[in-house]
Amino acid sequence: MNYLFQISLRNLLRQKRRNFLLGVAIAFGTLVLIMASAFSHGISEVLFNEIVVYVSGHVSVNFSDNGNQFAQVFHDGPRVLDMVKKEVPEMRNVQESMGVMARAIGNGKSDNVIMVGVDLKSGDEQDARDAEKNFKMITGNFMDLGDSTIENPIILSEQKAKYLNVKKNDIIRVRYKLINGQDQAARITVGGIFKPANIFMSAPVFLEIHDLKKLTGYGPNDIGTLFISLDNPKKDAINIANKLQTKLKPSLAGIYGDVSIKGITAQSTILGMRSDTASRNLLARTITFTDSSINVTRDAVIISDSLANVLQVKSGDQIQVDFKSKYPGEKGFGFVKITGIFRPNKTVPSNVILVNELDFYKLFYSAWPQQFTDNKSSFVPDTTNALYSIYSPEWNLLPRVKTTTEMTKQMREVGSKRIRGTSVSVQSMYESASAVLNLEIALHMITFFAVMILFFIILIGVINTLRMTIRERTREIGTIRAIGMQKNDVKMTFVLETFFLSLFSAVTGTIFAFGAMKIISMIKIDSGDNPIGMLLSNGHLHFAPTTASVAGYIILIVAIAVSTAYFPARKASNLSSAEALRHYE
């Protein structure tokens, strides 16, 4: 076998110029293929790690209060955050995401802005540095966002600063909606001005998320939408979203606390009840009212007759509810207006007040109550209870959706059906950022086809060169066949020659590709407002070659070249020695 290697390598050197040119063509093809692949993969990394992470997270947990999609708040935040950290050990980090539309008034100029929260406190220093590298500051310091001595410090793009006619340390007044829907006005201070890396960073003003939460009325235990970043989003995103969906299943909501009126106080279990027609009809069939003319209406608050006797209340009276929160230092309270008095039975016992879900959730979310099931005196309906289905859960977990269209439809339904309480949904990037993912797939396809066309042209050159070589060496083939070389060895000589040529060329092409990528990625590109800037990483083209893809492409190139050479080689080996020796050109 060794002599076949020697002959093949010697033959490569015999036709130096031709083989050099063919080798250059294969090396160039390899260079283009590897660079294109690395660029495409680099874009994927930028999209997944620098765009999807901020646009939707690889996995997101979304909240919507009372069907209002602008009230993205969950009132038992630490519980969900702890659960996410425990159940998703493979995550890189979890951050709250907030964006609030506002009207901003600068120095004699006004404009619409989006106030976007940047989390500097919950991550480590690396997270803060990662965030910082997205902002090329012209004046001020990115880290000033966390400066508590400045009144609501913000940073904004130079275009927005110019439009609002503001500079560092100027005050901007903003008008926006609080999470409860009320109009609010506040002052924010320009802490710095940056040059936006892409068009999407021109419009928002950025401030520390804890400042933004305070401005928009979030309580100490309230959280906004959670964006979870993963190390391997393509592999893990859907599985983790499904896992979180299971873990976020709500329990029954209930309050055990004091109800009082005119100095009389009693303890009671307060349960929420769904307001849809089917639930109200079921309740009406299950209980009897002391006054038969009473109906279960959407605003029903009904109390057992024994409790009504203790409190000396009648329909139309307003009672106060006080209860302990699970969070130390917080107390829940509110008022409800009695609309009916029922006779207790096996399904609903005596110390119970049933409250329509709108009023119930107002009470429940005023300060997340201690677990009512822990109190021995509390009425805890089990799943066999005939009315179990009408009782309100802690929150409404929306079903998982599979596509962006389904997600949009679900969001619309949440708004239109006026779902009470907090709606919770879990989405992976495949539903929430499908546009970005489709862009990635399109870029991959374009790159792949362009490179394949180029490579096809190069392969035609390889075939042509081999045919010429065989034709030129026909008499030589006749000679070596005449002195005893076997057909198979003749074939192997040509195949090995192509193998070595393509292997050396592919390796050389790979080395040049890495050199070229290094040089190109050092070039700073000022994309300005051009959307192409979103494909850059910190102003540079980002190449991300992987060992697997480089090795794969080298093997592919060698395999294609060898298989291309196989048929002319076989044709050469099948020549009879006499015929080959007679060949003359």
Added chain:
Amino acid sequence: MIRTVLILLTMSIGSVYAYPKIDSILTNIDNKYSLVTDVKARVDLTQQKVNQGAKKLEMTYYRRDSDKSFLIIMDAPENEKGNGYLRMGDNFWMYRKNTRTFQHINRDESIGGSDAKGDDFEDRKLTEKYKPAVDASGNEIITDDTLGKIVVYKFEVAAKVNDVDYPKKIYWVRKDNYTILKEAAYSQSGTLMQSAYYLKFTTIKGRDIAVKMLFVDEFEKGNKSVVEISGISIDKIDDNVFTKAYLENLSK
């Protein structure tokens, strides 16, 4: 000295008791403004914004409080003509003439791209939304004032529910008939956000109804809206009016 103190005390007690309770004023206002009949009117809304010029919306408005229904049909501008908004109980739809579709919307969504919202057109009692504001001593914040030559009560109220636009309001209300002449709305941070002036009234069945109102955006100076109501009819409105089919037919 003692006499002076007694006189001052008498005066202060006298001044406290000289004012009616704010709750009773709010109840009077609610009674005065609540509709006992159906109403149909034409509403012109002229909105002026800084650097954007004026935008005028014309609409026909039907309202029936007995079942919390109202219907708004846009008559102008041309690009809005034929569009409409229908509220029936808890449901609120927007109708688009071009696509002939109804879409569920929230009460706080804009009407015809203006600053007016769905809940501006519904009947919701002041006493359901606001309660008297009290000072550090626990006294209700109410004083005498004059607007032009008209003697008014000026009093402050605080929101008792969250779903109002402003948590604090100050009203200027005629002493003689509890007609609201002016209101100032404040944000939670205490910033004056909007002032409303009730400029013209007409009397229907013994009730004064404001037919011209001016809303001044105090946050962004230069923005203002004028609402003019005309052609008021209090005849009973046919049940068919508050239906999707009626709105669709009008646009054909």
